Amino acid sequence: MTREPHVTLSRTDVHLWIESSAGPDGEPRNLREHESVLSPEERNRADQFYFARDRAQFVMARSLLRRCLSEYVDIEPAEWEFEFNRFGKPAVHHRLGVDLDFNLSHSRGMCLLGITRERPIGVDVEKRDARISLPDLIHQVMSEPEIEELRRLPARAWKSRFLDVWVFKEAYAKARGQGISLPLRDISFLFPDGRTPQLVLKPSLADRPDHWLYDFVKVPVDFHAAVCIGRRRDEELQFEMREPEPL
Ligand SMILES: CC(C)(COP(=O)(O)OP(=O)(O)OC[C@H]1O[C@@H](n2cnc3c(N)ncnc32)[C@H](O)[C@@H]1OP(=O)(O)O)[C@@H](O)C(=O)NCCC(=O)NCCS
The missing domain is CATH 3.90.470.20 (4'-phosphopantetheinyl transferase domain)
Structure with missing residues (x-):
């Protein structure tokens, strides 16, 4: 199934996506499905977390990022590629030719993602x-x-x-x-x-x-x-x- 992008973002819009990574019982929901959109490098990174809850939070945050970016552009969640500045800030890889900026934060079961167009953004x-x-x-x-x-x-x-x-x-x-x-x-x-x-x-x-x-x-x-x-x-x-x- 091809996903149709359906959210528009102008240069003066700031979209803030929020998702709780834990269900009502405190456990992460659909972790396997979330993992399935991650890149091999991301899965590798996920496996280096010592505590299962930290691993789950990382997986959920990366899945949120990929799913939300696909709301704007006709690129499947699993197909996004990222590059990093020398301080570790991720950005959409320039070879995809997409002018979206984003920043991600996660803390104890809550993920926050900010998305802008050609505009630096930070969230915490x-x-x-x-x-x-x-x-x-x-x-x-x-x-x-x-x-x-x-x-x-x-x-x-x-x-x-x-x-x-x-x-x-x-x-x-x-x-x-x-x-x-x-x-x-x-x-x-x-x-x-x-x-x-x-x-x-x-x-x-x-x-x-x-x-x-x-x-x-x-x-x-x-x-x-x-x-x-x-x-x-x-x-x-x-x-x-x-x-x-x-x-
Ligand atoms: C980025 C930083 C502020 C993270 O803070 P935190 O409260 O622990 O974590 P948050 O959940 O708010 O943010 C983490 C997310 O921010 C993003 N991020 C990472 N580095 C970043 C940076 N330099 N600037 C902006 N965002 C950054 C990533 O998406 C990261 O998520 P991920 O680890 O799941 O990929 C902190 O780790 C930092 O300052 N790192 C820079 C360290 C540095 O100077 N390194 C030098 C290179 S050796």
């Missing part, structure tokens, strides 16, 4: 109850102004604010394609009104905040998620949340 999702050691991470990841803002909040709100800052920082770092090799403490996501993020960059980033649009992504309550997209000044972008067809 993190589970809220993640067992993290706040005191260490705050000083490794947060900038001085972020820590100052954090200190003005009651201690019970610290983990939630830390995770908000973290998902925005990762989404920005992933949009740039350099991941956590960027100097994370020179990037600030501040929340002057408590809700709306504001990006501030030190000169070491050689970048300008107005080159980016960033926002929270609506995900189930126990997750935090953010997206960051490249844009020219004041360009309006349209966001759409989408759910893939179940396999």
